[in-house]
Amino acid sequence: MRAYDIIWKKRNGGILSREEIEFFVRGYTAGGIPDYQAAALAMAIYFRGLEARETADLTMAMVYSGDRVDLGGIRGIKVDKHSTGGVGDTTTLVLVPLVAAAGAPVAKMSGRGLGHTGGTVDKLESIPGFKVSLEPMEFVEAVNRVGAAVVGQTGNMVPADKKLYALRDVTATIESVPLIASSVMSKKIAAGADAIVLDVKVGSGAFMKTPEAAFELARAMVDIGTMVGRRTVAVVTQMDQPLGYAVGNALEVREAIDTLKGEGPADLHELCLLLGAHMLQLAGVVADVQSGTERLQQVIAEGLAVAKFKEMIVSQSGDPAVVDRPELLPRASFTREVKAEQDGFVRSIDAQEVGLAAMMLGAGRETKEDHIDMSAGVVVGKKVGDRVQPGETLVTLHANRQEKLAEAEQRIRSAYRVGAERPSPPPLVYGVVTAEGVRRF
């Protein structure tokens, strides 16, 4: 077998066999197949696409390129959740304890963030003492004992994807549905998931800019899961404005605590119930999504969700006092309120710009080596559809570097559009994709 022939075949619109895909992925990971041939194949795939079977084969070839997490020591069906990335997406922080409190084990391996804000692991590290580096045995034990644990990515997981993603990034081949779908799914499967709930974001703050593109990606990922024996559900959701109010690490932990107490922002609460209900259903804890939603509402109302978060913090060496006294979380030395100058309604908020403002204040990394300021970020005061009057606060900025405030304020001002007419509120959820088909809301 030769790499050349595989590239030639795909370039001409042929269908690759499993053997050809495995040969290519193995060769590229080991270094025998050079970057220029992998780049040529990625470009051929970008133009010619992959069928569902080829995409599933590519996914599994990448899974087997490195270490896999063995969650066999944990009782029950392990459901993982993944978001394609949004601004101020606090859902994972809420879902881990919430779903565990409702009876499904949650063994979450999570990355650090690059870009807008930190990843879930960074956010949890804003809790004093919280440890995200557990040995594999400790991780399994923690999940069996508490029902939930979150660890940072370790070891040599999916090296084929690391290499290919970096190559795609510089060869204009990121925006290919089969390549994105296989990249995301390979990481979830290598992390030991039995079943997967995906949150595919659409809008100004997301990777996919239109619902059509998001449904296509959702479909491709659900097909992969179905073909490789992992029940997969994808929820397509709106990311035209930040989710909830908080964007930034400690600020989002505080928002997650409020949400676990049933006092969080409406959109974040609603999305957590929907994603969590699907997780419970895939875990076999409830029969349908409706019962899952009711179960989650109940654990929040009874205080079990927030109690589970405390238990999880204790289990990972953090200070659980932050749950009752969020003022113990890191706090920024400076805050500035960005005030409305016009009378009217918030017509739109560019989520990406809000995310960049938070990053500029210190909440995210521009390069892997950057240091995150746990206390930095923004808190949105007015969302799309809200009435505003001159002098009212649109957004509060939090920073330790006072000199950053003016530029962040400019970004926030450019992100907000205020007009005379009240816009119809954007839908939060566009639809759900399962193995059975697509249901649009």
Ligand code: URA
């Ligand atoms: N996120 C991923 O993990 N992979 C992609 O290819 C794109 C986004």
Ligand code: CA
């Ligand atoms: Ca948020």
